[in-house]
Amino acid sequence: MSKRVGIRDVAAAAGVSLTTVSHALSGAGQLSDATRERVRSVAADLNYAPNRLASGLRSKRSQIIGFVSDEISTTPYAGRVLLGAQEAAAKNDWVLMIVNTSADPRFEGRSIEALLQHRVDGIIYARMYHQTVAVPEALVGVPTVLLDASTGNDHISSVVPDEEGAARTAVEHLIAAGHRRIGYLSNVDDIPATRGRLDGYRATLRAHGIEVDETLITASDSTTASARAAAALLLDRSDRPTALFCFNDRIAMGAYQAAQTRGLRIPDDLSIVSIDNFEILADAMLPGLDSVALPHYEMGQWAIERLALELQADGDDDDAPAPQQIRMHCPLVTRQSVGPPPH
Amino acid sequence: MSKRVGIRDVAAAAGVSLTTVSHALSGAGQLSDATRERVRSVAADLNYAPNRLASGLRSKRSQIIGFVSDEISTTPYAGRVLLGAQEAAAKNDWVLMIVNTSADPRFEGRSIEALLQHRVDGIIYARMYHQTVAVPEALVGVPTVLLDASTGNDHISSVVPDEEGAARTAVEHLIAAGHRRIGYLSNVDDIPATRGRLDGYRATLRAHGIEVDETLITASDSTTASARAAAALLLDRSDRPTALFCFNDRIAMGAYQAAQTRGLRIPDDLSIVSIDNFEILADAMLPGLDSVALPHYEMGQWAIERLALELQADGDDDDAPAPQQIRMHCPLVTRQSVGPPPH
DNA sequence: TGCAAACTTGCAAACGCTTGCAGCCAGACA
DNA sequence: TGTCTGGCTGCAAGCGTTTGCAAGTTTGCA
Numbered sequence: 019m020s021k022r023v024g025i026r027d028v029a030a031a032a033g034v035s036l037t038t039v040s041h042a043l044s045g046a047g048q049l050s051d052a053t054r055e056r057v058r059s060v061a062a063d064l065n066y067a068p069n070r071l072a073s074g075l076r077s078k079r080s081q082i083i084g085f086v087s088d089e090i091s092t093t094p095y096a097g098r099v100l101l102g103a104q105e106a107a108a109k110n111d112w113v114l115m116i117v118n119t120s121a122d123p124r125f126e127g128r129s130i131e132a133l134l135q136h137r138v139d140g141i142i143y144a145r146m147y148h149q150t151v152a153v154p155e156a157l158v159g160v161p162t163v164l165l166d167a168s169t170g171n172d173h174i175s176s177v178v179p180d181e182e183g184a185a186r187t188a189v190e191h192l193i194a195a196g197h198r199r200i201g202y203l204s205n206v207d208d209i210p211a212t213r214g215r216l217d218g219y220r221a222t223l224r225a226h227g228i229e230v231d232e233t234l235i236t237a238s239d240s241t242t243a244s245a246r247a248a249a250a251l252l253l254d255r256s257d258r259p260t261a262l263f264c265f266n267d268r269i270a271m272g273a274y275q276a277a278q279t280r281g282l283r284i285p286d287d288l289s290i291v292s293i294d295n296f297e298i299l300a301d302a303m304l305p306g307l308d309s310v311a312l313p314h315y316e317m318g319q320w321a322i323e324r325l326a327l328e329l330q331a332d333g334d335d336d337d338a339p340a341p342q343q344i345r346m347h348c349p350l351v352t353r354q355s356v357g358p359p360p361h
Numbered sequence: 362m363s364k365r366v367g368i369r370d371v372a373a374a375a376g377v378s379l380t381t382v383s384h385a386l387s388g389a390g391q392l393s394d395a396t397r398e399r400v401r402s403v404a405a406d407l408n409y410a411p412n413r414l415a416s417g418l419r420s421k422r423s424q425i426i427g428f429v430s431d432e433i434s435t436t437p438y439a440g441r442v443l444l445g446a447q448e449a450a451a452k453n454d455w456v457l458m459i460v461n462t463s464a465d466p467r468f469e470g471r472s473i474e475a476l477l478q479h480r481v482d483g484i485i486y487a488r489m490y491h492q493t494v495a496v497p498e499a500l501v502g503v504p505t506v507l508l509d510a511s512t513g514n515d516h517i518s519s520v521v522p523d524e525e526g527a528a529r530t531a532v533e534h535l536i537a538a539g540h541r542r543i544g545y546l547s548n549v550d551d552i553p554a555t556r557g558r559l560d561g562y563r564a565t566l567r568a569h570g571i572e573v574d575e576t577l578i579t580a581s582d583s584t585t586a587s588a589r590a591a592a593a594l595l596l597d598r599s600d601r602p603t604a605l606f607c608f609n610d611r612i613a614m615g616a617y618q619a620a621q622t623r624g625l626r627i628p629d630d631l632s633i634v635s636i637d638n639f640e641i642l643a644d645a646m647l648p649g650l651d652s653v654a655l656p657h658y659e660m661g662q663w664a665i666e667r668l669a670l671e672l673q674a675d676g677d678d679d680d681a682p683a684p685q686q687i688r689m690h691c692p693l694v695t696r697q698s699v700g701p702p703p704h
Numbered sequence: 705t706g707c708a709a710a711c712t713t714g715c716a717a718a719c720g721c722t723t724g725c726a727g728c729c730a731g732a733c734a
Numbered sequence: 735t736g737t738c739t740g741g742c743t744g745c746a747a748g749c750g751t752t753t754g755c756a757a758g759t760t761t762g763c764a
Contacts, residue, residue, distance in 0.1 A: 024750060035714045040752060048711065070478045071418040072750035075719050080414060082458070082479070091440035091658070093641060101434040104461050108468075113475050115425070115458050118447055125451075132456050135413045136425070242645040268645055275647045278621065298435060299642065302585040302611055304618045315434070367720060378744045383722060391742060415720035419749050 023064045032060040043068070074137060083107055083325065084133035085116040086126065089146040094298070095314050096146055099165065102318030103142060110326050112139070130156045140325040142318075143167065148178050148211045161328050165321045166314075168210070172343055175324050177317045180345035181211050184310045185218025185263070187350050188291045191308065192261045193226050196358045197289060200228075201252040201259035203245060203269050204237040215265060215293065234259055238269060245272025246279075253280055253288070260359035264292035267299050270307055270355075285357030295351045306353025313346050320346065366407045375403040386411070417480060426455050426668060427476035431464040432489040437641070438657050439489055442508065445661030446485060453669050455482070473499045483668040485661075486510065491521050491554045504671050508664045509657075511553070515686055518667050520660045523688035524554050527653045528561025528606070530693050531634045534651065535604045536569050539701045540632060543571075544595040544602035546588060546612050547580040555608075558636065562606060577602055581612060588615020589622075596623055596631070603702035607635035610642050613650055613698075628700035638694045649696025656689050663689065 029039045034057060041049050042057035074080035085103060090096040104114055115138060117129035133141065134156065141160055145151060145167035153162065153169060164176035192200050202219050205212055220230050238248035245268065252259055253276055264270040270292035274284065282288045284305055294300070295311035324342065331338045372382045377400060384392050385400035417423035428446060433439040447457055458481060460472035476484065477499065484503055488494060488510035496505065496512060507519035535543050545562050548555055563573050581591035588611065595602055596619055607613040613635035617627065625631045627648055637643070638654035667685065674681045 026750080036751080037714055037716095037753080038712085041713085044752085046753085048713090050712065053712080067474065067478050069418070069480060069750050071414050071423060071480050072719090073752070075412070075414040075418055075721085076750080076752045078719080091444040092437055094435055094437050094440070096440055097434035097437070100459070101461055101463075104459070108471070108475075111475075113458055113460065113479060115456055116443070116447075117456065118444055120444075128451070131410065132451075132454075135410050136456060137412060137414050242647065246647075268641070271645045296641075298611070298639075299645070302614045302642070304585065304589075369720080379721080380723080380744055380746095381742090384743085387722085389723085391740095393742065396742080412720050415749090416722070417749095418751085419720080419722045421749080 022069075023066050025066070025068065028057065028061045028064055028066050031064060032057045078137075080137045080139055081112050082115050082136060082138045083112050083322065084130075084136075084138035084141040085114050085144065086119060086129060086133070086141060087116070087144040087146060088119050088121040088126075090116075090118040093146065093296070095312075096144070098314035099144060099146075099318035102315035102320075103322045104318075106319040106322035106326075110322070112322070126154065127156065130154055134160070140329055142321045142325065144321075147207075147209060148181065148214075149209055161325060163321045163324050163328075165317055168343060172341055175328065175341040176343045177320050177324070178210070178343075178345055179312050179317070179348050181214025182218035182221070183345070184293050184312070184348035185215040186222045187348060188263050188293060188310045189219055189222040190226075191291055191350055191352070191356060192263060192289060193222070193228075195261075195289060195356050197259075197261040198228055199231075199234070199257075199259045199359075200261045200263055201234040201236070203248050203252075203262060203264045203273060204235060205265040205269065206237045206239050212265075219263060238272065240266065240268050242268060242272040242275060245269040246276045247272075249273040249276035253277065253282065259288075261289040261291070261356070264290065267292050267294040267296040267307060267309055270309070271299065271303065274303060274307075284355050287360055289356040289359070291356055293348070300351070300353065303355075305355050308350070308352045308354075308356045310348045310350050313348055317346055320344070365412075366409050368409070368411070371400065371404045371407055371409050374407060375400045421480075423480045423482055424455050425458050425479060425481045426450055426665065427473075427479075427481035427484040428457050428459045428487065429462060429469065429472060429476070429484060430459070430487040430489060431462050431469075433459075433461040436489065436639070438655075439487070441657035442487060442489075442661035445658035445663075446665045447661075449662040449665035449669075453665070455665070469497065470499065473497055477503070483672055485664045485668065487664075490550075490552060491524065491557075492552055504668060506664045506667050506671075508660055511686060515684055518671065518684040519686045520663050520667070521553070521686075521688055522655050522660070522691050524557025525561035525564070526688070527636050527655070527691035528558040529565045530691060531606050531636060531653045532562055532565040533569075534634055534693055534695070534699060535606060535632060536565070536571075538604075538632060538699050540602075540604040541571055542574075542577070542600075542602045542702075543604045543606055544577040544579070546591050546595075546605060546607045546616060547578060548608040548612065549580045549582050558608060581615065583609065583611050585611060585615040585618060588612040589619045590615075592616040592619035596620065596625065602631075604632040604634070604699070607633065610635050610637040610639040610650060610652055613652070614642065614646065617646060617650075628698050630703055632699040632702070634699055636691070643694070643696065646698075648698050651693070651695045651697075651699045653691045653693050656691055660689055663687070 025039050029036050039057050042054045119126035141162045144165040149167050151167045168176045223230050236248045236251050238244035262273050277288050291308045293310045295309040300307040300309050368382050372379050382400050385397045462469035484505045487508040492510050494510045511519045566573050579591045579594050581587035605616050620631050634651045636653045638652040643650040643652050
């Protein structure tokens with residue numbers, strides 16, 4: 019491999035100074051269009067690739083965004099977030115440096131330390147299941163946005179799914195199909211999603227003049243076995259619900275199995291809707307599962323764009339934009355698991 | 362935030378020169394244990410975090426490994442690979458810089474270019490479904506290892522699952538349970554896995570003295586609908602197989618559905634085994650699916666370790682280790698989908 | 705024709721670290 | 735006592751960019 023071409027080679031070839039090349043390439047300074055064009059084409063010809071270590075060192079902008087997540091390997095959630103983040107990052111000429119902490123504080127500390135040593139320009143601190151978190155101390159002073167996580171306060175930007183809205187969308191989908199007797203298979207973890215979706219479920223029923231029957235609410239952990247048992251409780255009643263709203267797709271899968279065991283056909287005898295739109299599951303189920311999508315891709319994208327905004331203002335210091343906390347809309351994806359109630 | 366502490370602050374505080382601090386921290390040079398210890402504790406007290414942009418610039422080792430993948434968002438495969446890679450990387454004090462190419466050559470080119478600008482020390486070029494690839498030209502001269510992908514030649518290290526072995530493991534699992542009439546639901550893509558698993562299926566049957574009945578082999582794409590249809594072909598025969606070996610878990614899901622529709626119980630009437638061990642699916646299915654695991658975590662780990670080996674020798678140049686291509690063993694994970702054949 | 709204003713371009717000093725090489729100091733040996 | 739040797743430590747020169755500032759060149763206008 020021939021020696022790597024540096025900015026001085028470009029300068030020599032174009033017959034200008036280092037400064038001019040730098041200006042031409044970065045768009046800074048005042049250059050005549052002619053010069054700029056010439057330098058650029060020479061650089062392209064020479065296949066010049068700036069050394070970002072050097073430019074980062076000097077300019078104090080590494081063009082690297084750190085992405086720290088607690089979980090990355092059991093679901094495609096992180097992948098979708100990463101995809102959104104990455105594509106948005108590319109637009110800013112940023113690249114992502116990611117670490118998985120496995121929710122281990124010791125490891126998280128070391129990982130963040132590593133990112134900081136690499137002088138990342140900002141950090142996306144992500145959780146894969148909407149959680150309330152405390153931002154690690156090492157992160158104070160570092161531009162950070164929280165993803166699928168929020169703190170109690172409003173000192174830092176964050177994006178989470180609109181849990182209540184998602185539940186509303188799901189339940190209204192059922193109501194629109196004619197259902198009035200709608201059971202809810204909740205989950206048991208103590209996370210914001212649990213309460214948010216439950217609240218959404220109750221509020222939506224009431225908003226449509228349906229009295230909330232608390233005995234129609236049951237909970238399970240996210241294993242199908244547990245969900246099956248929870249669904250059984252509801253389906254074995256003589257006054258069983260005509261539709262089930264499930265906390266997530268895995269629980270919906272348990273509900274499917276419970277229905278199947280009892281010879282109940284979906285959606286003829288029982289309609290089911292859930293939240294997640296875990297595509298590889300929802301598509302594979304028979305019939306396809308109607309599910310409200312958690313907007314992972316969009317959250318990743320938003321987080322980066324938000325970071326871009328805050329970093330941009332960072333130079334001008336004081337007029338930094340106030341942190342923003344947003345709840346993102348969750349759209350419904352319909353397949354074939356919802357139909358009118360049996361009469 | 363107080364001004365960032367640099368190596369000179371440490372030097373001043375410890376009463377030694379920059380050189381000594383650098384040596385003490387990196388373990389290079391000849392230092393008395395006393396000095397080394399002292400410097401280290403001072404550095405720790407000051408909370409010194411070396412600037413990797415600077416050290417990378419000078420030493421020409423960025424401590425960053427690039428990870429380029431074609432697919433990252435629809436399955437947890439990439440996540441598992443990343444986890445393995447990341448944990449191995451941390452041991453070498455490396456960090457991962459990740460790009461997703463969406464299999465778009467233009468975008469791939471730009472992404473690799475970005476990694477190169479950041480002066481990554483090496484690259485893991487990953488595909489999420491064992492494929493034959495041509496290594497992008499931009500990568501020549503850059504230490505690279507292929508993951509879940511291979512070229513025709515042996516110029517570059519690579520790791521792929523042992524497809525034939527995986528098929529053998531699956532089929533022998535069925536044979537061990539007593540099955541002799543074993544159908545195969547293959548896939549239709551033209552990738553090494555297709556041929557490898559098919560060869561493994563045939564070879565294993567023969568090795569056990571079972572004649573291969575080509576009419577028991579059928580194929581579908583990886584949608585459950587298509588798999589359902591393919592399974593139906595086999596299950597509707599009067600001499601239907603007592604067991605089904607499926608190309609992957611999604612196809613197995615289709616097979617489950619076809620069985621269900623026909624009132625065939627698993628594993629009593631029909632045994633099913635597949636390859637993937639896509640846990641979130643295999644665990645959720647009823648009954649749990651016996652599946653041969655694709656060793657994603659281990660492949661990620663191996664790729665990094667291999668890169669470490671090749672980079673280490675890179676200084677000594679000529680005695681660089683010869684590239685190594687390995688096929689990784691795939692272990693069987695049993696659940697409840699295989700039993701003895703009905704008599 | 706002369707001079708300021710407006711453009712262009714280049715100089716040279718960092719950025720924070722690593723590293724080849726030289727210097728220093730003890731103790732050992734003659 | 736003088737000269738070596740070998741173990742420790744420090745000097746200073748970069749690594750490849752960016753950027754504050756200054757210098758040089760046009761252009762416009764009186």
